[in-house]
Amino acid sequence: MEAVVLRNIEKLYGGITACTDINLFINEGEFFTFLGPSGCGKTTILRLIAGFIQPGKGTIHLGGRNITHLEAEKRQVGMVFQNYALFPFMTVAENIEYGLKIQKRDKKERAERVEKFTEMVGLTGFEQRNIAELSGGEQQRVALARSLATEPKVLLLDEPLSNLDARLREKMRAEIKSLQKKLGVTTIFVTHDQTEALILSDRVAVFEKGRCIQIGTPQEIYLHPANSFVAGFIGxxxxxxxxxxxxxxxxxxxxxxxxxxxxxxxxxxxxxxxxxxTKAQDGxxxxxxxxxxxxxxxxxxxxxxxxxxxxxxxxxxxxxxxxxxxxxxxxxxxxxxxxxxxxxxxx
Ligand SMILES: Nc1ncnc2c1ncn2[C@@H]1O[C@H](COP(=O)(O)OP(=O)(O)OP(=O)(O)O)[C@@H](O)[C@H]1O
Ligand SMILES: [Mg+2]
Missing domain, CATH: 2.40.50.140 (Nucleic acid-binding proteins)
Structure with a gap:
């Protein structure tokens, strides 16, 4: 079954087309990546799915339900922002608990879930630390745990690895992938790094100037690029x-x-x-x-x-x-x- 369906989505800012003619059918449990250069509309589409902004045209369905005009809090979508958007004056545990409070879960369940997801991202023992006392990679884990704890139907990750150094990036990449497979949560991952997209994804959508140019498995887009832009951008x-x-x-x-x-x-x-x-006279x-x-x-x-x-x-x-x-x-x-x-x- 399709978890996320976008039909004919368009979003304009004044005279600027942030994205147009977007048609996406993302399967349940899929790791789906938006890949494209800066300004091509990736974040805009995530924000539309999360409900932070409204499309000018088109519809968005989540698990078969039309959510185009549903408030963000009711969508069961978790988003990890590029800058993590953690609450700096709260502890690790308070950050992870935050979404659960919004969901009005009772105290016992909140405590259980904070413990479970703190452990899942490898931060047991860090619960009472302040965010300012964490490394970039640790903050990234808190942001991930905060989103996952709310049991989102869809997890949106907006360039979550871009602030990390090369080695940590590789490590977190592997962790995100294994966590996603373990939980089976439908995930949309945004990046402008083609290697990351090829390594992580079940399927990749390549964007250019607000349009989706090609959708396919990593092999398909690498071996059979739809045009010269995709050929040059992927590898x-x-x-x-x-x-x-x-x-x-x-x-x-x-x-x-x-x-x-x-x-x-x-x-x-x-x-x-x-x-x-080769040799000159190779024939x-x-x-x-x-x-x-x-x-x-x-x-x-x-x-x-x-x-x-x-x-x-x-x-x-x-x-x-x-x-x-x-x-x-x-x-x-x-x-x-x-x-x-x-x-x-x-x-
Ligand atoms: N709030 C806004 N007001 C006006 N224009 C905007 C707004 N948000 C985005 N845009 C424009 O829409 C286009 C798409 O922006 P978007 O943030 O979706 O790109 P992106 O692919 O996420 O880029 P990056 O890789 O740099 O994060 C850009 O031209 C951007 O300037
Ligand atoms: Mg962006």
């Missing part, structure tokens, strides 16, 4: 505008790529891990001579920027012990890629 890629005809894609005056299809389009996309070094199609301009080493992989005529190709290799790379900046090389790794895009 690194070599994206070229091209004139495509007669089985060839011209990506510059002097550079033409052989295709194995008659498909029409305006862009070609080739992932850096699909480009490889393959799509072998190009070039010069290594820069090399980027990040431990796991080595990225090369290779100039071929006026075009820069990016090539990524895994840094395995079986293959230590001897190619240096300035080296003359040949690169190639299989026709099947070339993605043709319309727009």
């Amino acid at each position: 690194d890629t070599n994206l070229f505008s091209a004139e495509i005809k007669n089985g060839k894609a011209s990506i510059s005056e002097k550079l033409s790529i052989d295709l194995d299809t008659d498909e029409a389009g305006r862009f070609v996309s080739i992932r850096p891990q699909d480009v490889f070094f 393959r199609t799509n072998v190009f001579p070039g010069k290594v301009e820069t090399i980027q080493f990040d431990g796991i992989s080595v990225g090369y920027n290779i100039r071929v005529e006026s075009i820069i190709f990016r090539l990524t290799l895994l840094n395995t012990c079986a293959f230590r790379h001897s190619i240096t900046a300035g080296a003359d090389v040949h690169i190639s890629f299989d026709t099947k790794s070339i993605k043709i895009l319309d727009c």
